[in-house]
Amino acid sequence: MAGGRWRDEELEGEIQRVRGAIQAWAEQHDLWFDCGFTDYLKHVDSEPGDPPVVTLLIVGGDLHNMFEGYYGGELENGFSRLLEDMGYWYENRDGATVAIYPEEGGALSARFQSYFHWQWVCSLIEEDTSDVYEELYAHFANRPEDLHRLHWRDFEVLLFRIFQNQGFKAELGPGSGDDGVDLRLWQRDPIGDVLTVVQAKRYAQGNKVNLTEVAALQGVADAERADRALFVTTSSYLPVARRFTARIERPLFLAERNDIVAWCAQAANGVVLDKSTLVSKGAVEKLIYEVAQKRDPRIVRARSGYNTTMNEFALVVKETKHAALLMGLSGATVSHDGFGQRGTEVPLLDGSTIGRLTGELVWRARRNVRDREVTYWDGRHLFYPWNGEPMLFDYVD
Structure with missing residues (x-):
């Protein structure tokens, strides 16, 4: 580190140091099984947050069980102290991935932010977004x-x-x-x-x-x-x-x-921040009418929730080879348990749907094709074409 300024290769070395310390600690406690590390950009394919995720720890086996509280708090407290001594902290994102963050407000955190933002900018260099x-x-x-x-x-x-x-x-x-x-x-x-x-x-x-x-x-x-x-x-x-x-x-x-x-x-x-203005109201009204008449791959659905099952419905209102604009759709309940906690639902496509063409409810996503299947990733949810069937929801944790 020259003059307090972290060079890229020094940041990359720091990431390896943190990963090595975590793995060594887990092996010392016989917790390292079905575990590994990955980069946030590679795993999430989205803009880095603030604070930035230095690395993602993929947890399985006993290490996963530790984060789920199976062994009491002593082991997890030891993991927390390990990171704290190195100037980091962690967050259990979803039970399968643990995000490692630098201490906020310091020079290292700011430098990591710049480093990962540059990597993300380079990932955006596609031909049609x-x-x-x-x-x-x-x-x-x-x-x-x-x-x-x-x-x-x-x-x-x-x-x-x-x-x-x-x-x-x-x-x-x-x-x-x-x-x-x-x-x-x-x-x-x-x-x-x-x-x-x-x-x-x-x-x-x-x-x-x-x-x-x-x-x-x-x-x-x-x-x-x-x-x-x-x-x-x-x-x-x-x-x-x-x-x-x-x-x-x-x-x-x-x-x-x-x-x-x-x-x-x-x-x-020249790039409009309000993505809803990139498509005309008339075109979206026509699209809503078209997809409401039949099963259509432009209606997409993602599953969300941790220990619960929730549905995220959206309509693809514009797409190119690598990018798409999604408009969020409400869900319409088909059946439920009498309390509205468990049941099935479908996306709502009626005269009220055009009212969702607003800046808050239209967002961008990365479009991918694999084995001829199209998916849309917005940084939080992975959307697939809806199969036309009522989808299960379960809000009971």
């Missing part, structure tokens, strides 16, 4: 130095999404063997689409783009018969490269880090 996740753009608008930390391919994908956000029809190149074109942009024009070819270079600030690279893009634009060319770098340009662009007839624009930062700020401001 640009109207849902404003945090991606806001991060680079506020911390432009992190542009240099991106993998070169992620930098290209980031630009691809920025240009999509600006209204261009964009095509992302293959990443290698692209013949000098990283992206192609088309802009609608009354006399025909305007094609711009883009070359992207993620360079250190001191590594300025030279004449040869800019002239090469001009040659590619000639070969592609492009209307315009755009060179984008996280660095800047040598004066000779700028003089070259001033002499040629075709527009060849040179963009640098400050331009990328401005684009990110513009994109972040």
Whole structure:
């Protein structure tokens, strides 16, 4: 740790130290069986909270029983003291995972927050979630130095999404063997689409783009018969490269880090925080009518509750390959035990449903496809297509 500042590799070493101490303690007490560790982002696939989860302890066997209170409080108190001595505390999340947190308010907690937020931002670099996740753009608008930390391919994908956000029809190149074109942009024009070819270079600030690279893009634009060319770098340009662009007839624009930062700020401001406004009321009313008539995979359900069984119903009102917007649905009771504590329910789809199209009841989720089954994960619940049958609920703990 240099000057009180934790470097990434030191944080990674600290995570391993904490994990090693926990495992050694559990083995010493013969509790380590069917246990392990995982990363919060890998397990939850969601934005880190505050305070951040340093690691997730996966518990099974006797260690699980300890957290469930089977052995009295002495062992669990010993576990708590172990963490406290290292500057950490824990929370039993759901009986199967235990979250380990750093002490709040300290420099280490703040540094872990920044470290895990960066990892989450990198996980957002997908090709089609640009109207849902404003945090991606806001991060680079506020911390432009992190542009240099991106993998070169992620930098290209980031630009691809920025240009999509600006209204261009964009095509992302293959990443290698692209013949000098990283992206192609088309802009609608009354006399025909305007094609711009883009070359992207993620360079250190001191590594300025030279004449040869800019002239090469001009040659590619000639070969592609492009209307315009755009060179984008996280660095800047040598004066000779700028003089070259001033002499040629075709527009060849040179963009640098400050331009990328401005684009990110513009994109972040353009992503609507109230997700309910991203879909029209008329379109949702039509969707509600359609799905109410039959079993439809756009009606989804998640199970929640610890020692209870609760249903979370939602309607997929918009989706792309990697993202979706869900609108929460109320449940309608089909049968119950006379007290409303146990029974079955279905999602409510009637004239009142459109009233749920509000900012509080429309939220984003990550869309995944595995073995041809589509699921939606919002950071708390995993939604599956509802099977059309009344679902059991049980509120008795």
